[in-house]
Amino acid sequence: MTKSIYPAYPPDLSDEQAQFLLTNLKDWSIAHGLAVRPAPSFVSQSQDPTGVLATSAPVTLFPSPFPRHCYEEGLAIQKAYNELYSAIARDEEWLKTVVEELAGVDDFVAKLWQIHLEVKREGYVQDLTLGLFRSDYMVHVDPKEADAKPEIKQVEFNTIASSFGGLSSKVSEMHKYLLSIDAYPPQATPIIKQDSLPQSKSVPSLAAGLAASHRAYGSSRSSHPLCVLFVVQGPERNVFDQRHLEYSLLAENGVRSFRVPFHKILSDTKLDSERNLIYSPPHAVGQSYEVTTIYYRAGYTPDDYAGEEEWTARLHLERSRAIKCPSILTHLAGCKKVQQVLATPHSPHLARFVPDEATAKRLLKTFAPIYPLDKSEAGLEARRLATDVGSASRYVLKPQREGGGNNIYRASIPPFLEKLAETNWPAYILMEMIEPPALNNVIIRNGEVQKGGVIGELGVYGVCLWRSGGQILENWEAGYLLRTKGDQSEEGGVAAGFGAVDSCCLIDA
Numbered sequence: 001m002t003k004s005i006y007p008a009y010p011p012d013l014s015d016e017q018a019q020f021l022l023t024n025l026k027d028w029s030i031a032h033g034l035a036v037r038p039a040p041s042f043v044s045q046s047q048d049p050t051g052v053l054a055t056s057a058p059v060t061l062f063p064s065p066f067p068r069h070c071y072e073e074g075l076a077i078q079k080a081y082n083e084l085y086s087a088i089a090r091d092e093e094w095l096k097t098v099v100e101e102l103a104g105v106d107d108f109v110a111k112l113w114q115i116h117l118e119v120k121r122e123g124y125v126q127d128l129t130l131g132l133f134r135s136d137y138m139v140h141v142d143p144k145e146a147d148a149k150p151e152i153k154q155v156e157f158n159t160i161a162s163s164f165g166g167l168s169s170k171v172s173e174m175h176k177y178l179l180s181i182d183a184y185p186p187q188a189t190p191i192i193k194q195d196s197l198p199q200s201k202s203v204p205s206l207a208a209g210l211a212a213s214h215r216a217y218g219s220s221r222s223s224h225p226l227c228v229l230f231v232v233q234g235p236e237r238n239v240f241d242q243r244h245l246e247y248s249l250l251a252e253n254g255v256r257s258f259r260v261p262f263h264k265i266l267s268d269t270k271l272d273s274e275r276n277l278i279y280s281p282p283h284a285v286g287q288s289y290e291v292t293t294i295y296y297r298a299g300y301t302p303d304d305y306a307g308e309e310e311w312t313a314r315l316h317l318e319r320s321r322a323i324k325c326p327s328i329l330t331h332l333a334g335c336k337k338v339q340q341v342l343a344t345p346h347s348p349h350l351a352r353f354v355p356d357e358a359t360a361k362r363l364l365k366t367f368a369p370i371y372p373l374d375k376s377e378a379g380l381e382a383r384r385l386a387t388d389v390g391s392a393s394r395y396v397l398k399p400q401r402e403g404g405g406n407n408i409y410r411a412s413i414p415p416f417l418e419k420l421a422e423t424n425w426p427a428y429i430l431m432e433m434i435e436p437p438a439l440n441n442v443i444i445r446n447g448e449v450q451k452g453g454v455i456g457e458l459g460v461y462g463v464c465l466w467r468s469g470g471q472i473l474e475n476w477e478a479g480y481l482l483r484t485k486g487d488q489s490e491e492g493g494v495a496a497g498f499g500a501v502d503s504c505c506l507i508d509a
Helices: 015-031 068-076 078-090 092-103 107-122 165-180 202-217 239-251 262-268 308-319 328-333 336-343 357-365 377-387 410-419 422-427
Strands: 064-067 128-140 151-158 226-232 257-261 269-271 277-279 289-296 323-325 370-372 395-398 429-432 440-445 448-467 472-486 500-502 504-507
Touching (some): 015 165, 064 068, 064 472, 068 151, 068 504, 078 092, 078 128, 078 328, 078 357, 078 448, 078 472, 092 328, 092 336, 151 336, 165 202, 165 239, 202 226, 226 277, 262 269, 269 308, 336 429, 377 410, 395 410, 440 500
Parallel strands (some): 064 504, 128 323, 226 257
Antiparallel strands (some): 370 429, 395 429, 440 448, 472 500
């Protein structure tokens, strides 16, 4: 971390102030669905055998200061990122060259690609794809420059199961509420003001994206009523985050949706003769729906595929006429290897997808240097950096995985590679660490108060709906998420047990 660019923060609280603030935070969180299912380590299955209990999601007590121009740039550039990744997903030949580099060392990526090839041989029956994306950034202050200005650097781009859109809207509402009832002490109000707390619009915006896909599908071909299908993990700890989108989809757009655990896809859905996906709710015997859109909140990690049945289920869904969010090619476009190929210094690939030089330059400015671990010239340099304890301290090693908890950091990289067969090294990318400015906050997790240094990560959501031929039908920025973790934690996943949901307090820095 670099020196702080933020004002002294957060303010000290008296015991009475702290109690008032905590009580209102906890009550508001549960009352408004800012919640998760408790982790087994917090509430055992014997204490909650039916899985009905909920607890406040990990949140910050105060909104975290965030440079206004960094926040505004993250939101402003999202439409360009949506177009970039939709273009990558449409360029099968280019994506094939990237995937084939991974297929020999990453079975998960190889199996996803094989499903694409199998559906392609039969023939795709749906040319529309929906992306509910999230581009994640950290504030970076170059430690090598004395008067460096803060800027955003991309951590990763998520093309599947981009979570916390539901809770992000709620936590920004919560911080505004706490300010409005004077829960924050007077010494905080010069920093925390209503006009410095941007409201995240992620719930209505992401739900509107699902609704746009639902409409674009057209009329029913099977005579059954239409619906959207949420494909979820079971059990699902992050259920309330998803429910907020489901409720908005119905209340604001009039679109019915259903939740189906990934392992029940084959029992609860079927394909008719025209490959329309038909869902039969187990609770409504004799009633069936034609699925317009498959929204994946599962299937992004190898852990979701316990055996061949889950792979058969994924193929079953991909063969259908339903619009996929995302399609399997869009899922593959989110591989860390794609990010590396774009962001490796002097890479020519970005220009292939973004011909406008001004837009490409703007995107390039958000890239942190990333290297392959193959035997190319850049890869050999990365291997030297990653295996030396001194230089490795400036890097993070990332596999082709989503969900948090998968990365290897700094001094842990050389011993990790020493134990890993060298033939598997190309499955990883080496990314230069982003250097965020020092910041303090208070995190509330499982009822415990954790105060100290933190690091924030800004996620900007995007909605994009396109045809395989290249026509983009919908494209918009869809709100933001701020995740904050203790500065001793290298990971940021909230559901994975590392981060907390936060909101921005914009400052001029």
